[in-house]
Amino acid sequence: MMTQAPETPQALYRALPSMDSLLAEPSFVVLQQSYGKVAVKAALDSQLKAARSLIGSERRLPTWCGELAQLHGCLVDQLSKDYSHSLIPVWNLTGTILHTNLGRAQQSEAAIRAVTSVMRYPTPLEFELAAGERGHRDNAISALIQRLTGAEACCVVNNNAAAVLLMLSAVAAGKEVIVSRGELVEIGGAFRIPDIMRQAGCTLVEVGSTNRTHLKDYEQAITENTAAIMKVHTSNYHISGFTAAVEEARLGQLCRERGISLISDLGSGSLTDLRRFGLKQEPTPQAMLADGVDLVSFSGDKLLGGPQSGLIVGKQSLIKQLQSHPLKRALRCDKLILAALEATLIHYLNPETLDTELPIMAKFARSQETLWQIGRRLQHALAAHFEPCYRIELVECQTQVGSGSQPDTFLPSVALCFTALDGGSLSLLEQQFKQAARPIIGRMSNDQLRLDLRGLDSEAELLAELSTLGMQL
Numbered sequence: 001m002m003t004q005a006p007e008t009p010q011a012l013y014r015a016l017p018s019m020d021s022l023l024a025e026p027s028f029v030v031l032q033q034s035y036g037k038v039a040v041k042a043a044l045d046s047q048l049k050a051a052r053s054l055i056g057s058e059r060r061l062p063t064w065c066g067e068l069a070q071l072h073g074c075l076v077d078q079l080s081k082d083y084s085h086s087l088i089p090v091w092n093l094t095g096t097i098l099h100t101n102l103g104r105a106q107q108s109e110a111a112i113r114a115v116t117s118v119m120r121y122p123t124p125l126e127f128e129l130a131a132g133e134r135g136h137r138d139n140a141i142s143a144l145i146q147r148l149t150g151a152e153a154c155c156v157v158n159n160n161a162a163a164v165l166l167m168l169s170a171v172a173a174g175k176e177v178i179v180s181r182g183e184l185v186e187i188g189g190a191f192r193i194p195d196i197m198r199q200a201g202c203t204l205v206e207v208g209s210t211n212r213t214h215l216k217d218y219e220q221a222i223t224e225n226t227a228a229i230m231k232v233h234t235s236n237y238h239i240s241g242f243t244a245a246v247e248e249a250r251l252g253q254l255c256r257e258r259g260i261s262l263i264s265d266l267g268s269g270s271l272t273d274l275r276r277f278g279l280k281q282e283p284t285p286q287a288m289l290a291d292g293v294d295l296v297s298f299s300g301d302k303l304l305g306g307p308q309s310g311l312i313v314g315k316q317s318l319i320k321q322l323q324s325h326p327l328k329r330a331l332r333c334d335k336l337i338l339a340a341l342e343a344t345l346i347h348y349l350n351p352e353t354l355d356t357e358l359p360i361m362a363k364f365a366r367s368q369e370t371l372w373q374i375g376r377r378l379q380h381a382l383a384a385h386f387e388p389c390y391r392i393e394l395v396e397c398q399t400q401v402g403s404g405s406q407p408d409t410f411l412p413s414v415a416l417c418f419t420a421l422d423g424g425s426l427s428l429l430e431q432q433f434k435q436a437a438r439p440i441i442g443r444m445s446n447d448q449l450r451l452d453l454r455g456l457d458s459e460a461e462l463l464a465e466l467s468t469l470g471m472q473l
């Protein structure tokens with residue numbers, strides 16, 4: 001056989017080490033001990049494939065061929081990436097407390113403990129310990145909700161969108177539902193009232209106009225095919241000027257007279273008075289029920305401050321219908337959510353503790369003066385770390401509630417604000433903030449990177465994180 005020149009592809013392919021020889025390399029054996037043979041083999045396989053395609057396209061060996069330490073480095077990068085988690089803690093300093101993209105409400109310590117313990121041990125999710133018989137997974141929440149809102153019963157599902165879908169499907173499939181034109185909202189993420197109606201098999205009957213709907217509009221639209229009137233809380237936008245809407249109490253009366261149901265999608269649905277924070281009072285589920293609404297739905301992870309969930313409260317007979325609907329089985333919550341929700345609702349039994357126990361309330365409750373003090377300490381401690389490339393200032397800013405709640409209400413706040421000087425780059429800084437051990441998410445505004453301090457969890461930890469970053473610049 002003729003000897004081939006070393007640069008022929010065949011010779012190059014033969015020069016690649018074999019999988020077995022690589023797996024036997026001492027440094028790679030150590031990797032297998034940490035990451036397992038399967039993962040290391042897969043990482044090596046992708047490196048060898050890349051090497052073969054490099055030979056095919058460029059007729060050369062990868063540089064690691066002469067130096068296995070380099071291949072080891074690539075493998076460590078790859079494997080640590082494979083094993084890294086994506087749902088890690090970040091700092092939400094965006095100025096939006098209930099940030100949907102950042103997971104909405106942070107949970108109370110009691111909720112965290114409750115979740116951890118039901119993850120670790122079996123729990124009587126559908127079992128009545130006292131009676132020793134089968135129970136229902138929504139019972140504990142239902143009992144709490146009864147105490148807190150006076151509702152006859154409650155049904156818990158995955159989120160408020162699911163709650164609306166279930167209410168409509170169980171109460172009005174194949175029938176007509178009357179909604180005011182001013183309330184045909186889109187919540188975001190493809191949740192539009194007309195679409196959800198179609199999905200539930202209901203016929204939407206629009207009444208009134210965008211800005212004005214009257215009682216007689218509803219009255220005239222009722223036919224023998226009407227199952228319900230639905231009210232939608234237009235939480236994420238505000239129409240002002242020449243407007244009219246019909247109050248729930250009057251609609252409740254009309255519905256009772258005509259033998260149809262009144263249902264309400266409240267959206268946020270706070271159970272506490274938010275005016276103490278300088279926010280607007282949201283319509284509460286208890287007020288809706290008192291006004292004669294038959295079913296009210298709201299989110300668990302908006303202003304309630306709990307886990308992602310949807311609660312439907314109201315008449316026992318209707319809740320029974322929801323509980324036995326096949327969709328409920330598909331939309332029911334698991335034990336982790338129910339444990340967190342139960343712990344969250346228990347805080348509401350003692351409303352004076354809400355502002356300390358529920359992280360979202362603690363954030364709403366902070367005074368601007370406290371935020372100035374925190375800001376001054378951070379600015380003072382950090383300035384030297386970021387000089388001379390960046391200047392740190394404190395500016396007044398405004399925090400939003402988020403999740404479509406109260407879009408025109410703002411809480412006065414303070415932002416730690418970075419400006420790039422000679423040798424600094426704001427986009428680079430933003431990138432570095434996002435790559436921190438606990439990524440820092442702020443907001444770019446007018447050539448400044450702003451960190452709204454109302455969203456801060458721990459001053460000491462943020463200081464440590466920013467000091468480390470500053471020293472690496």
Ligand SMILES: *Cc1c(COP(=O)(O)O)cnc(C)c1O
Nearest residue numbers: 159160161187235266267268299
């Ligand atoms: C937020 C909202 C929804 C959707 O609730 P999710 O819990 O996000 O599914 C539906 N209706 C209204 C009025 C809302 O504000």
